[in-house]
Amino acid sequence: MTKIVSGWGFDRITRELSGAMWTFSRLPDDNSAATFVHRCFQHEIWHEIRLRERIVICAALPFVPLVIAVLATVFTALNGQAIKQRTGKGITRQAREQIGLALRCAILPPWYYIFELHDDDKRQHASEYVNRFEMKSGLYRLLRDYNGGLPVPAERSTAYIKDKLRFMSRCREFGIATAPALLSVAKGKITAIDWSGPGLPEIDLFVKPLQGQNGKNATRWDYLGSGQYRRNDGKNATANEVLECLRQASQRRAFLVQPRLVNHREIADLGNGTLATIRVMSCRNERGEFEVTNAVFRMAQNSTAVVDNFHTGGIAANVDIHTGELGRATCGAWGSTVDGWYEQYYENGAQILHRKLPYWPELIDLVRYAHGSAFSDQVLIGWDVALLDNGPCMIAINKAPDFDMLQRIGRGPVGNERLGKLLAFNLMRTVAAKHHSV
Known part of the structure; x- marks a missing residue:
């Protein structure tokens, strides 16, 4: 499923769609913290974004019903039967609830299942969920730019x-x-940090990009003894071969080599x-x-x-x-x-x-x-x-x-x-x- 949604640029689509829905939705007058967060996104971020982005949001509005219907169809097909077996709630009712939540609270169909809003008690509090697009599409930046209302430090x-x-x-x-750092590798160059010996230390190693997230492109090299290491995909290599592998990979991105930590x-x-x-x-x-x-x-x-x-x-x-x-x-x-x-x-x-x-x-x-x-x-x-x-x-x-x-x-x-x-x-x-x- 992850590959499918990545192919759609799913995160980008849902952010634009949800942003368009929240921007013009009517919020309750309940003075709650959740409503204030939604209203802050609705008002403040609208004034922050550029004219071109406003035009994109407005242009997206006519397609909202169609996209919601497509998402409801796809994610009900993925999850509907499992939820029906678990709760007894029919497929049609699940789809209807997803559409209602999307129109009322800008919660798109995937999150109906992620947050288990097929549960009637949870759905009563749907407007209290803070959506990822609100935070990542503006509110985090707003907080950082103004330091939460406090004086912004020089550094x-x-x-x-x-x-x-x-x-x-x-x-x-x-x-x-924090964890030790043995070496950094960038553009083929190896720089020692906490390791002064030749080659690599004879321990299990963990390698991750210097700038990256979600563990992408991270690898583990387990030390087998006698100068041999085994990568998590099963490849065996000597210390020199491991370093050469890192040199080549570092032409695309820089890496940090650390000892493998144990729980x-x-x-x-x-x-x-x-x-x-x-x-x-x-x-x-x-x-x-x-x-x-x-x-x-x-x-x-x-x-x-x-x-x-x-x-x-x-x-x-x-x-x-x-x-x-x-x-x-x-x-x-x-x-x-x-x-x-x-x-x-x-x-x-x-x-x-x-x-x-x-x-x-x-x-x-x-x-x-x-x-x-x-x-x-x-x-x-x-x-x-x-x-x-x-x-x-x-x-x-x-x-x-x-x-x-x-x-x-x-x-x-x-x-x-x-x-x-x-x-x-x-x-x-x-x-x-x-x-x-x-």
Whole structure:
């Protein structure tokens, strides 16, 4: 399914379509945080975009009913029978509900299934979902440009977020635990960082692009002994051959070589040997402090996977931010299955539900410190943190984290929860600062 929607430029289509729908939709007058977020997108982003983009949005409006009907047909065909078996809700009724949600709340048919809005109780709160296009098509940029309504500092941390090597350097500058970096490879040139020996260290290695996301083009090289390594696709190579392979690949993109990190022994059974990470959301609050609002624990499923990406076959479980306890896990695919929620890890039967993560208070403290010290000019951050035997370790940072995963795994909208309220508070202050500067 991912290949199909990629071929359509699916993300671009849904953003333009949803943007057109929200821009001219009528919002309730309920003074809720979720409604304010929607209204902020509707009013503020419309004035931010260029004339050409406004013309595109207006031109898209006549095609909205047709596109909604096509999407409803496609995704009902993919998911309808499974949902009918699970809930007893007929195919026609599912399609009708999808169209109603799209017209009323700008929630397109794929998200009817992703957010399980075939559940009548959840559908009552459909307007409280924060859509990805709202955040990624303007609200994140608005928050960054005006620093959430606070004075904009001379130095911004955004450049340290995009480049993984600069991110690690920033973390080290502020004493934030992060993974070692052995080598960087760019345009055929190898630069030593934390490794001073010849060739490669005789350990398992993890290689990822310096600038990339979602684990694309990442590889793992397991050390077999006697100077031999095996890549995750089964290819064997010597240290020199591995380096030559990296030199050639670096002509297209730069890479970072790191030791392969291993999950804490208490959670080692929740995965296939791939490092599991926790996506932790933190946001600036009313006191100017940084507050953790949500967290999900991600696990790889596919035996060939080298990352735990939720949108490419992995599963994730909600984490109670107060206790570090896991809820049920599920996948993030476009399709649904009858047994789509898991209490146990499918490969080995390891318990997921009610499992408590180690070092949880330390992880919360690490995220709050990192946000407040090294990245305080970012209003909202999605952190990727691993739990190792020696404690939490910062892996990556996302300046525009996706809300879809949080709301699917949390089995409900965040618009009127703590995250939505903080988002609305920061947007309210941003809008005031923006209008004051005009």
